[in-house]
Amino acid sequence: MTTTTHTPTQSSSNSPCAGCPAHHSSNLLRLGVDMTDWDYVIALAGNPNTGKSTVFNALTGLRQHTGNWPGKTVTRAEGGYEFGGQRYKVVDLPGTYSLLATSVDEEVARDFILFGQPDVTVIVVDATRLERNLNLALQVLEITDRAVLCLNLMDEARRHKLAVDDRRLARDLGIPVVPTAARQRQGLDALLQAVADVATGRFVCKPHRIRSQSPVIRRALDRLVPRIEAAFPGLPNARWVALRLLDGDERIAAALRNGELGELSQNTIATASLTLDPTPAS
């Protein structure tokens, strides 16, 4: 693995351009695998073949080989970048079609979003296959409420004469949606900004939660969710935990009973109180 580290001539935090919306690219400092003292952790999730690894490489300056077939990234790759004076660690999760954890790659992705508690999960989707890609996006939004949708391969969409209404999509999903063409490096500035907004809490997501359930399931959820919320206050995904328990997911059942979920809910409370602290972490 090669590392490309661009040495800055001056720290971007005291650069006069910092914070100016027109200078995002120059604010981007690719850190390669140098991941010391990061302020935020970003997870990259998405279906296989959506350009996830291309986005990862564009952000970190690493040259992880990209391939357009599943199985390319089975383990997770990590890298880092600096933007607007904050250091971000990026974790590239395996590309999967779902997070219901039937195979090792799905479990790796699911466990990281749930237990790793990234500050922002960037969901990379293929704009030309939006419907299928949204299945995964909706599952991610059940687990975390801090996410950005990267609407990638917009160049392909344009080639196929598809129009995607990203504003409407952002409203429906309740998270920022950024159209990109990562191969051509288009839209990355806006993506970096959106990630920073969610990470710092400037943008508060109101994620879409799955609605089309049968009355039976809804009744079961109504009985289970309040109890989970009472036991684990601050857990951002009580509803999802309930769904997993009802589905007989043994990993989640174990996490419930061995205290892992308890730790998650306490971390969330700790993070929340830190966010109230006006001095930024640096």
Place this chain on the structure above:
Amino acid sequence: MTASSSALNPPRQSAATASPDDIFAAAQSLRWEVGRDFHQELMEAIYTDAARIADRVVTRPEQKPRFDLDRTIDRLVTSRLWGFPIMIGLFTLVFWITISGANVPSGLLNDLLIGLIHPWLKGLAAAAGLPWWLDGLLIDGIYLATAWVVAVMLPPMAIFFPLFTLLEDFGYLPRLAFNLDALFKRSGAHGKQALSMMMGFGCNAAGVIATRIIDSPRERLIAILTNNFALCNGRWPTQILIASIFIGALVPSYLAGIVSALAVVGIAVLGVLLTFLVSAFLSRTWLRGEVSTFSLELPPYRPPRIWQTIYTSLIDRTIYVLWRAIVFAAPAGAVIWLVANVTVGGAPLAVHIVRLLDPVGVLIGLNGVILLAYVIAIPANEIVIPTVLMLTVLMTGTQGAGAGVMFELESQADTLALLQAGGWTLLTGVNLMLFSLLHNPCSTTIFTIYKETGSRKWAAVSALLPLTIGFIVTFFVAQVWRLAAGV
């Protein structure tokens, strides 16, 4: 039991109202109410929401384009009739370009590294007054082994890997997996094994890790155990070199390139056939069970970014493999020089070992030198050819070169002459190609298999299974060959 290691005190009163065990019990009883179709219903709910949202935000063009290039290509490369011929044709083309393109740069590198730099280093050592054994170990052992690996391996790799990566980036590999899926299924294996096998054509250790995409442990184990039948980076150069000097020499020179390429493709296809056969055998004996289904998406074709691909495959694969070869070649060079120069009872150690292995080697149409080379090359298949050449020089005592010293081979004709002096025949060449396909994986792969399966038993099986098949196949070929030649 919520752990309360945090410095902040979370609200505690809630824990009394619902303990995790209570919640679990409640969930268990509710599972009876929601019924067995819960999972299905949940998936449907997700799909319904996704469809509704996508429907609102995506506007399709009024008219479908009349001619869709992607689908036309797909129909051709995955067709029942043309799928396999196109696959064989494409790979033959790739090897033909590799074989015919690698000769000249290989010769130039040889002239530079071994013809020019080696004597210069020797002169330098003599001037510095190095003792003979240090000079031998460093320059004749370590330097020459490394230089030889670079000269033999760099040109074919620098041509082959970018071509292979271009095919991969274009989107051809998923189509290949699609073509092979039915065969895997009939072998009682998982269709996704086609993908891990494709990775194995690059590196078996990577292929073994790629089997993580297979959900069922039984099918994953089959994929792991048969991954070695996919020729890896380290073995392509051996195949290409031996095919050019033995098989290519059989036909007029204008046909040599294409015939050698077909021979290499033949070995690779044999590996694929064995993957099916061994998978079928395992799934009917020790690893019996249900075959799972999966859906494979055929991604859209993407025009490959040629320069970036060449750059990435040079950095990622060529330099990586070359570096690995060099790292393993340097100590192997030292080992070869040592076994060639430490004498026991009047003859070098290597000569004793080779003579010991010779009867077994000859029985299976190989020789003691090749077997010893495969023992020395357990850490990395890449160094088999250089080791074979060095040991052959030692055994034949050609051209007055010092013991265990590799000397300059101007061309493939010289390599052939040297090997023939070492008693090689066409049978040796063919069987070496077979044995290179069918022997234990390199130690990195075996260790990866041990880590992935967590079982010494399966790691041992993965090493012994191909080795056993290799001995049987080469033995059989040698017997038939000699019978046919004798009559």
